[in-house]
Amino acid sequence: MAHPDLPFIYAAHGNRSTVSSYYLGAHGTLEFIRDISTEGTNPAHIAISPDARFLLGINHTSGSFFSIALDNNGHLDNLVQLHRFQGEPGPHKSDQHGSKPHQVGFAPALDEATGEYTIAIPDKGLDVVHFGRFNPQTGSIAxxxxxxxxxxSGPRHAVFHPHKPALCAINELSPTVAVISLDAGKP
Structure with missing residues (x-):
């Protein structure tokens, strides 16, 4: 994941419990800057907040979401939130033992009334899409x-429609796409 404004690359290490930052040199060289723990296992997806102040992601195997602050220079700063998902696993014997989130997706626009962004996290293990409100001041999600x-169904990826109040979830365990209608940014 590339920082939108600064010469930094961020990497989630799915076989570990960390994310890393690298400086991207003028000639394409990478210089390691820092690792930071995600407090979970198998960070499989990361996203940068629309204001580029936070790195958000999920820990696929341990069923959790994390948010890490980025300092003014784009460096990984500190873990600001860890949220573990709870719920009834789906019935698929080999793939649904518990929560298995796979992605963090931002709605395309800020909710002007609240100053927050709606986010969606598809969860393959629980057969749900989690929704929350991202607070750009604190970097946390309610x-x-x-x-x-x-x-x-095993939802694995999700995308907000760019102009209509809908989210499409692509399912891994059944070859389907679920369309979720949103009202004022909420399901």
């Missing part, structure tokens, strides 16, 4: 809503 999908 989780609340979730949409349960059909059993053994």
């Amino acid at each position: 989780f609340g809503e979730e949409v349960r999908l059909r059993e053994v």
